[in-house]
Amino acid sequence: MIESPAVLIVNSASRRGQENFSAARDRLGELGVELMAAHAVEDPSTLPRLVGDTIRAGARTIVLGGGDGTVSSVAPQLCNTGVVLGLLPTGTANDLARTLGLPTDMDGACQNVARGKVVDVDLGVVGDDRFLNVSSIGLAVGVTEQLNPKLKKRLGALAYPIAAVKAYRRFRTFSATLEFPDGDHPDVELDDLLQLAVANGRFYGGGAVVAPGAGIDDHLLDVYAIPRGTPRQRWQVARHFVSGVFTESDHVYHVTTRNVRVSTAPGQAINVDGELSAHTPETFGVIEGGLRVIVPEDASVGVADIGARERARH
Known part of the structure; x- marks a missing residue:
C-alpha cells in the first residue's frame, strides 16, 4: 500500500513530461491515490528544493515524473529519509525504470505506484x-x-x-x-x-x-x-x-x-x-538501502526490510 500523504511532482521539461502531468494526476486519483498536492515543474533546477520542502511538509510518498537525471537530482533529498519514491518514467533512457522492472507506459506506472510494494535499493555516492x-x-x-x-x-x-x-x-x-x-x-x-x-x-x-x-x-x-x-x-x-x-x-x-x-x-x-x-x-x-522505491509485486529487485539481506556477488 502507498504511504500517505502523497505528492505528485512532474518534471514538465523532460520528454513527454508536460503532456503526462494531467494524465498522471487523473489516473492516480482513479486508482485511489490521494494527493495532498500536485506540481508540474518547468525549471528542473528547482526540483531539489521543492522535494526538500515537500518532505519537510510531511509527505511520506513522492510520486515523481521524469527521467534518470530528474531522479538523480533529488536523490540527496530522499536519501535515508524513509520517504518512498514512486517513479513515473517520462525521460528518454529510463534506465532506472529498467533496473527496477517498472512499466514505462503512464497507465502501468500509475498502477505500480498504487499497487506495488516498497523495497530498499542502494545509492551511489560521488563526492557530495x-x-x-x-x-x-x-x-x-x-x-x-x-x-x-x-x-x-x-x-x-x-x-x-x-x-x-x-x-x-x-x-x-x-x-x-x-x-x-x-x-x-x-x-x-x-x-x-x-x-x-x-x-x-x-x-x-x-x-x-x-x-x-x-x-x-x-x-x-x-x-x-x-x-x-x-x-x-x-x-x-x-x-x-x-x-x-x-x-x-x-x-x-x-x-x-x-x-x-x-x-x-x-x-x-x-x-x-x-x-x-x-x-x-x-x-x-x-x-546500502539508501532509497525506498515502489516496484511491482513480482519484482525481485530490492530488499523488502532494511538490512534484512546482503547478497555477496563474485
Missing part, C-alpha cells in the same frame, strides 16, 4: 552527490555533450548511439589511477583509456547493461575501464557492449568494491546519471 545508475568518465562524457534536447526529443533512445559515433570521432584517451581505501583490491594505474565507469545500478545509456552480475541492491559498485586496445579488441567491446559481457574480456579492467578513488590525467569531467556534475579526482562509495 548521489547517483542511481552510473558515473562515467571518457566517451560517456562526450556522448552527453553531443546529446541535445532536440535530438533526444526527435529520436528518443536512438539518440544515444548517434551521439556516441560523433563523440568517438573527436575523443582523446586518458590515464587513470584507482585507489581502494578498504584494501579489497590493489591500487592500479591504467593508461590509454576510452572509458571508465563506476556503477551502482544495472542499466545505463538507454538500455546497456553495466556487467552481467550488476545490481542496484548488492551493496557494491561495479568499476570498469576500457583501454583503446587493438581494432579487434575494440570490436569485441562494441559487439558485447549492450549485454555487458565485454567486462569479462581479458583486456578490460573490472572489479566490484564499496569505495574507490579515481584520479585521471588529464583531469576529466564526470557524467553522473546523464549530467556533467563532477570532476576528477573524486571518491565514489555506496549507501
